[in-house]
Amino acid sequence: MKRIKGWEQALPAATRAAMARRHAWGSHDCALFAADCVQAMTGEDLAAEFRGTYDDEDGARRTLAALGCADVGDLAARYLPEISPPEARRGDVVMIEGKYGPFLAIVDGRTAVGPSRRGLEHAPVTSARRGWRVG
Numbered sequence: 001m002k003r004i005k006g007w008e009q010a011l012p013a014a015t016r017a018a019m020a021r022r023h024a025w026g027s028h029d030c031a032l033f034a035a036d037c038v039q040a041m042t043g044e045d046l047a048a049e050f051r052g053t054y055d056d057e058d059g060a061r062r063t064l065a066a067l068g069c070a071d072v073g074d075l076a077a078r079y080l081p082e083i084s085p086p087e088a089r090r091g092d093v094v095m096i097e098g099k100y101g102p103f104l105a106i107v108d109g110r111t112a113v114g115p116s117r118r119g120l121e122h123a124p125v126t127s128a129r130r131g132w133r134v135g
Contacts, residue, residue, distance in 0.1 A: 003091065003135035007041040011091055014040040015106065015113055023115045026055040030103035030114045031072055034093050037106045038080075038134050041091050046079040071095075072104050073130045080132035087131065088112075094128035096121070102129070 004010075014037045021028045035047035045051070054063045069075045073095040076082075080093060088094050088107045096105050098116040105114030111122045 001042050001044055001135055003041045004043050007091065007135075010040040011037060011106070011108075015108065018115065019120055021115070025057055025060050026052070028115055029060065030105070030116065031060075031075055033115050034076065034104040034106060037091070038093070042135055071102055073102060076104055076130070076132045080134060083131045083133045085125065085128035085131040087133075088125055088128060091134050093132040093134060094125060095130040096123045096127055097129055098123070107131075 018028065018033055023029060032047055032051065035045060039045045050063050050067060054060045064075060067075065067078060069078060076093050076095065085094055090107055090109060092107045094105055094107055094112050095102050096112060098121055100116055103114050103116040105112035105123065107125055110125055112125050112128065113120060113122050
């Protein structure tokens with residue numbers, strides 16, 4: 001998978017579009033946000049396999065289990081090559097341990113952004129527990 005021409009503009013457009021949305025299982029959660037950002041950068045929909053399969057937290061857990069994943073980190077690792085979090089660069093995916101549990105976020109400089117259960121969160125990339133290369 002490679003980043004497409006113009007990904008530098010497509011990524012901020014995708015994150016701006018997400019800012020106005022509230023967290024919603026199955027339509028705007030961390031896994032779908034990360035997949036939407038990856039799609040904006042690469043043209044590939046990594047969530048095609050699980051999009052539309054859940055609409056609440058229990059359904060999300062069942063979907064993860066059906067895919068053989070213990071958490072969202074395992075889900076990201078199913079589709080992207082894992083890297084050490086300090087290697088993450090702009091546009092890569094990281095897993096942050098938030099107040100309400102782990103969530104996937106997109107690196108944007110020294111911070112990463114992603115929707116957690118309490119809304120869009122920014123966290124220092126240095127707090128990432130896992131990371132994955134996009135393109």
